[in-house]
Amino acid sequence: MFGFIPKNNNFFEFFDRAANNILSGARVLEELLQNPGDAGEKSKIIKDIEHVGDTITHETMKTLNKTFVTPIDREDIHSLICALDDVMDAIDEVADKFYRYKFKTTSEAAQKMAAILLKCAEETVRAATGLEKMDATINHICIEINSLENEADRISNDAIAKLFENEKDPIELIKWKELYEHLEDAADGFEDVANIMEGILVKHA
Amino acid sequence: MFGFIPKNNNFFEFFDRAANNILSGARVLEELLQNPGDAGEKSKIIKDIEHVGDTITHETMKTLNKTFVTPIDREDIHSLICALDDVMDAIDEVADKFYRYKFKTTSEAAQKMAAILLKCAEETVRAATGLEKMDATINHICIEINSLENEADRISNDAIAKLFENEKDPIELIKWKELYEHLEDAADGFEDVANIMEGILVKHA
Amino acid sequence: MFGFIPKNNNFFEFFDRAANNILSGARVLEELLQNPGDAGEKSKIIKDIEHVGDTITHETMKTLNKTFVTPIDREDIHSLICALDDVMDAIDEVADKFYRYKFKTTSEAAQKMAAILLKCAEETVRAATGLEKMDATINHICIEINSLENEADRISNDAIAKLFENEKDPIELIKWKELYEHLEDAADGFEDVANIMEGILVKHA
Numbered sequence: 268m269f270g271f272i273p274k275n276n277n278f279f280e281f282f283d284r285a286a287n288n289i290l291s292g293a294r295v296l297e298e299l300l301q302n303p304g305d306a307g308e309k310s311k312i313i314k315d316i317e318h319v320g321d322t323i324t325h326e327t328m329k330t331l332n333k334t335f336v337t338p339i340d341r342e343d344i345h346s347l348i349c350a351l352d353d354v355m356d357a358i359d360e361v362a363d364k365f366y367r368y369k370f371k372t373t374s375e376a377a378q379k380m381a382a383i384l385l386k387c388a389e390e391t392v393r394a395a396t397g398l399e400k401m402d403a404t405i406n407h408i409c410i411e412i413n414s415l416e417n418e419a420d421r422i423s424n425d426a427i428a429k430l431f432e433n434e435k436d437p438i439e440l441i442k443w444k445e446l447y448e449h450l451e452d453a454a455d456g457f458e459d460v461a462n463i464m465e466g467i468l469v470k471h472a
Numbered sequence: 473m474f475g476f477i478p479k480n481n482n483f484f485e486f487f488d489r490a491a492n493n494i495l496s497g498a499r500v501l502e503e504l505l506q507n508p509g510d511a512g513e514k515s516k517i518i519k520d521i522e523h524v525g526d527t528i529t530h531e532t533m534k535t536l537n538k539t540f541v542t543p544i545d546r547e548d549i550h551s552l553i554c555a556l557d558d559v560m561d562a563i564d565e566v567a568d569k570f571y572r573y574k575f576k577t578t579s580e581a582a583q584k585m586a587a588i589l590l591k592c593a594e595e596t597v598r599a600a601t602g603l604e605k606m607d608a609t610i611n612h613i614c615i616e617i618n619s620l621e622n623e624a625d626r627i628s629n630d631a632i633a634k635l636f637e638n639e640k641d642p643i644e645l646i647k648w649k650e651l652y653e654h655l656e657d658a659a660d661g662f663e664d665v666a667n668i669m670e671g672i673l674v675k676h677a
Numbered sequence: 678m679f680g681f682i683p684k685n686n687n688f689f690e691f692f693d694r695a696a697n698n699i700l701s702g703a704r705v706l707e708e709l710l711q712n713p714g715d716a717g718e719k720s721k722i723i724k725d726i727e728h729v730g731d732t733i734t735h736e737t738m739k740t741l742n743k744t745f746v747t748p749i750d751r752e753d754i755h756s757l758i759c760a761l762d763d764v765m766d767a768i769d770e771v772a773d774k775f776y777r778y779k780f781k782t783t784s785e786a787a788q789k790m791a792a793i794l795l796k797c798a799e800e801t802v803r804a805a806t807g808l809e810k811m812d813a814t815i816n817h818i819c820i821e822i823n824s825l826e827n828e829a830d831r832i833s834n835d836a837i838a839k840l841f842e843n844e845k846d847p848i849e850l851i852k853w854k855e856l857y858e859h860l861e862d863a864a865d866g867f868e869d870v871a872n873i874m875e876g877i878l879v880k881h882a
Contacts, residue, residue, distance in 0.1 A: 325615075331674055332611065345671045367633035406742065410735075428777035437642035437847035441649075444851075462759055469741055469751045530820075536879055537816065550876045572838035642847035646854075 278344050279399040281327040285351040286395035288323060292316040292358045293388035297381040299362055303373045310366040313359050320355035324348050343467050350460045357453035364449055368442050376426035380450040383419045387412055387457035394464050401471045409461040419454035423447040483549050484604040486532040490556040491600035493528060497521040497563045498593035502586040504567055508578045515571040518564050525560035529553050544672055552668050559661035566654045573647050581631035585655040588624045592617055592662035599669050606676050614666040624659035628652040688754050689809040691737040695761040696805035702726040702768045703798035707791040709772055713783045720776040723769050730765035734758050749877055757873050764866035771859045778852050786836035790860040793829045797822055797867035804874050811881045819871040829864035833857040
């Protein structure tokens with residue numbers, strides 16, 4: 268009889284899967300920026316991971332549309348899954364640009380930023396895990412993600428300032444500047460996810 | 473006596489008018505990118521359409537402030553009308569840049585993207601029409617807009633990658649890159665509108 | 678006994694402090710763009726002001742997490758304080774880029790835009806003050822901020838179009854274009870704050 272009542276708690280599973288999927292993508296991106304020679308293959312893997320993310324997003328939406336009682340507000344489920352999807356898109360965008368623009372080398376700054384994105388992804392997985400229990404440590408994770416985003420911002424700003432000083436070929440400057448900006452977009456995306464999780468926690472405090 | 477009670481259902485009319493206004497703008501933009509010679513005149517027409525959009529937005533806000541019972545949450549009316557306004561602004565931005573930067577020619581990629589924006593506008597009109605009845609087909613329309621946005625993204629990324637390969641004049645490269653990015657912004661705007669509509673539907677499922 | 682019940686009305690004080698902090702930052706930015714020689718010192722002052730903003734944001738979040746009954750929806754407090762934080766970040770970004778990119782001169786357009794940001798900051802302080810009383814004049818302030826943002830947009834677009842006509846050094850063009858875009862981002866941030874305040878008012882109409 269209760270078979271007709273959809274389980275109302277598997278949304279946290281979707282968040283978990285989306286966060287872990289992002290973590291997979293962030294790992295491959297970090298490798299890609301260590302070994303730019305494999306950019307073609309690695310960017311294809313990241314594209315596949317991004318498609319898995321799309322499937323998770325669509326499944327979440329379909330489940331949401333069939334579920335009567337949700338464990339947290341419907342609109343928050345929607346916002347969070349969209350924000351997680353945006354992060355995955357941003358990671359894919361970095362890999363895609365790196366491959367399409369035919370970067371032959373990488374840079375210390377880009378590698379550092381990829382390492383920060385990986386840390387952000389790990390923290391996001393932790394936060395997603397804590398969300399079901401409305402664990403107050405999420406606040407600390409969010410502060411951590413915020414400070415990682417600030418660090419990414421600093422590295423990107425420094426790297427771009429150096430480009431303006433040293434890079435005499437404007438087209439190369441544009442390419443590298445855009446790479447840093449896309450890496451920064453991904454960091455911003457993690458901050459948005461953190462803000463939404465913080466917002467959900469705030470509602471249930 | 474009941475004359476004092478404001479009608480509560482004309483917000484859907486505002487959404488409809490805003491969506492149809494965007495459709496008008498998207499049509500002129502498509503023509504502009506077919507015949508760049510008329511850019512001055514066409515961009516002026518789009519600016520006028522954008523001003524009509526502003527009026528619709530302000531009227532919606534004024535009505536919202538005077539209305540006691542709204543058919544959907546007040547904040548969703550606000551978000552949706554703001555998102556529709558943003559799309560119209562983005563279309564105007566493309567036309568304005570095209571005229572101001574004195575593009576002499578157009579490109580196949582820009583034309584394809586304008587055609588996608590036109591399709592997005594048509595789908596948005598359909599979704600706006602379905603919103604009053606909380607029509608479940610809105611979900612399909614949203615998926616369609618999502619896939620149109622992905623297509624726009626692909627075209628834009630390909631076109632920009634080609635610029636980096638072939639365009640030796642950095643200032644020309646910057647101009648064209650920005651044109652594609654603004655076209656892509658408009659496509660993103662349609663996706664935001666779709667997400668908000670999907671979110672409204674989710675609440676009323 | 679009532680000592681245990683946290684005061685529920687000091688969130689408006691936080692908004693007020695955040696808005697006044699932005700006003701301080703906008704004032705220094707305006708001076709910086711009048712006298713670019715002091716960019717090093719002035720950008721450091723703005724960075725300090727931005728850190729004060731971070732503290733206000735964190736205090737707000739901590740208070741929100743400890744407060745049971747809030748005067749307006751918890752998520753609106755969260756959105757508004759985040760949007761105010763974003764504006765302060767954007768102002769800091771302008772100053773930081775100006776200093777890092779080693780601009781030797783300023784421009785009339787940049788000065789005009791900084792003056793508009795200062796006006797936006799003044800209006801935001803007024804709106805924050807009116808928010809506690811849900812003062813309907815906030816709507817007028819929001820319309821004013823909207824029209825200031827449109828003006829900033831026009832100035833920025835004109836200035837960038839002139840760059841494409843006159844600036845033959847692509848790297849200089851990129852630098853100035855980015856400066857105008859960051860100034861425009863700050864204006865957009867004020868518009869976001871205004872939209873959120875308008876949204877809060879709409880809920881309580």
